[in-house]
Amino acid sequence: MTNAHFEFVADTENNSMTVRRLFAAPRQLVWDCYTKPELLDRWYAPKPLTAKTKTMDFRPGGHWHFAMITPDGQEYWSRLDYQTISPIDGYTGLDGFSDADGGLVEGMPQSQQEVSFLDEGQHTRVVSQVQYGSREALQQVIDMGVEAGIASTLDRLDALLAELA
Amino acid sequence: MDNYQTSLDPVFHALSDATRRAVVQRLTQGEASVSQLAEPFDMALPSFMKHIQVLEGAGLVTTQKQGRVRQCRLEAERLAAVEAWFSEQRRTWQSRFEQLDSLLTQLQSGDRDD
Numbered sequence: 001m002t003n004a005h006f007e008f009v010a011d012t013e014n015n016s017m018t019v020r021r022l023f024a025a026p027r028q029l030v031w032d033c034y035t036k037p038e039l040l041d042r043w044y045a046p047k048p049l050t051a052k053t054k055t056m057d058f059r060p061g062g063h064w065h066f067a068m069i070t071p072d073g074q075e076y077w078s079r080l081d082y083q084t085i086s087p088i089d090g091y092t093g094l095d096g097f098s099d100a101d102g103g104l105v106e107g108m109p110q111s112q113q114e115v116s117f118l119d120e121g122q123h124t125r126v127v128s129q130v131q132y133g134s135r136e137a138l139q140q141v142i143d144m145g146v147e148a149g150i151a152s153t154l155d156r157l158d159a160l161l162a163e164l165a
Numbered sequence: 166m167d168n169y170q171t172s173l174d175p176v177f178h179a180l181s182d183a184t185r186r187a188v189v190q191r192l193t194q195g196e197a198s199v200s201q202l203a204e205p206f207d208m209a210l211p212s213f214m215k216h217i218q219v220l221e222g223a224g225l226v227t228t229q230k231q232g233r234v235r236q237c238r239l240e241a242e243r244l245a246a247v248e249a250w251f252s253e254q255r256r257t258w259q260s261r262f263e264q265l266d267s268l269l270t271q272l273q274s275g276d277r278d279d
Contacts, residue, residue, distance in 0.1 A: 006262065008255045010177050017254065021262050025269040033265055033272075043268045046260035128258075 015138045016131040023124045027117050030124040031088035034115065037064065045069070049076075055102070060085055063093075065102045079104060080113070090116040095130070109137035179223035184208070185216050189225060192239035199228070199235045 005022040023030050033039045037053035045051035045068040052075075054065045062082055067075040079098035085091045096110035104110070112131040117124055132138035179185055188202050203213040217237065220226040228237045 006259065008258065019258050021258075023262075023265065023269055025273060029269060029272060030265075033268060039268065039272075043261060043264035046257040047264070 014131065015133075015135050016129060019128045019130075021126050022120060023126065024122075025124060026122065027088050027119055027124045030126060031117055034117075034126070035087075035091070037066075040064070040066070054100075058082060058085070063102075065098065067100070075100065077102075081110075088117055090114065109133055109140055111137075111141070175219075175223035176225060179219050179225055182216065182219075184213075185220055188216065188220060188237075189239065192226065192237060196236055196238045199237060202237060 007018075007020040009018045010016075033043065035058055037056035040056075041051045041053050043051075044066070048071050049068045052067045052069055054067065056062075056064045056066075058064070060082055064080045064082075065077070066080075067077045069075050077098045077100055079096055079102060081094045081096070083092045083094065092112070092114045094110040095113050097105040097108045099105065109132060112133070114129045114131075116127045118127065119125075132141065180189070184206060187205070191197060191202060199214065199217060200210075202217070203210060206213060217226065217228065221228060225240055226237050227240055228235050230236075
């Protein structure tokens with residue numbers, strides 16, 4: 001039951017992950033939530049962080065520049081560069097770490113994102129595929145996460161194994 | 166060939182199998198011999214050894230021969246890196262989506278109320 005609407009798959013061959021999720025809303029509304037900055041700010045940061053858009057230029061060649069902010073005020077900036085957009089079917093873009101001025105962090109890889117929106121009755125399934133250019137690129141992103149102090153203990157292993165099962 | 170395999174690709178592969186996940190889970194409780202690990206599985210020992218070799222190849226498990234017994238232990242550090250990343254990614258998306266659920270509910274009830 002818990003995973004009926006949510007699927008998270010890491011692809012070992014292609015250094016990618018695919019996330020599928022069903023939403024109880026029509027496609028146009030879900031599309032808006034993914035593409036309008038005032039709506040993105042209301043959900044895109046995982047709790048307890050909040051998202052804050054600095055600029056949004058939603059067109060091929062444009063980008064979304066935003067921060068995820070921790071409760072104590074630390075800002076993590078990102079930039080999503082849009083490549084292709086076909087309302088309300090999907091978009092592709094490059095996701096990367098940036099600074100507060102929108103400059104990409106040098107030497108850090110960008111991941112390729114492909115997000116698709118599919119009708120499922122009255123509901124909408126969103127499929128996000130995130131692709132890292134190489135195993136090295138993926139490793140770099142992981143190392144950065146580890147360096148940033150993401151907690152990792154064997155205590156959570158049971159949960160992970162259950163998730164992978 | 167790339168002998169210094171530091172990427173997590175083999176780890177993903179190693180953990181993609183239910184038998185190997187069960188072995189890893191068992192080893193979180195401490196070292197065990199190959200035959201102890203094999204016991205719960207209805208599997209010929211050579212087949213089971215292949216699973217151990219995959220785990221070894223991924224750097225998740227190291228083995229050491231002690232007399233006639235091959236002892237296995239979990240390499241927690243390596244596992245912690247992939248575990249942290251997997252969990253973090255998954256948690257991030259899950260948390261986002263829960264918030265998006267609430268937002269969609271708000272937006273739709275707002276449409277009806279107005």
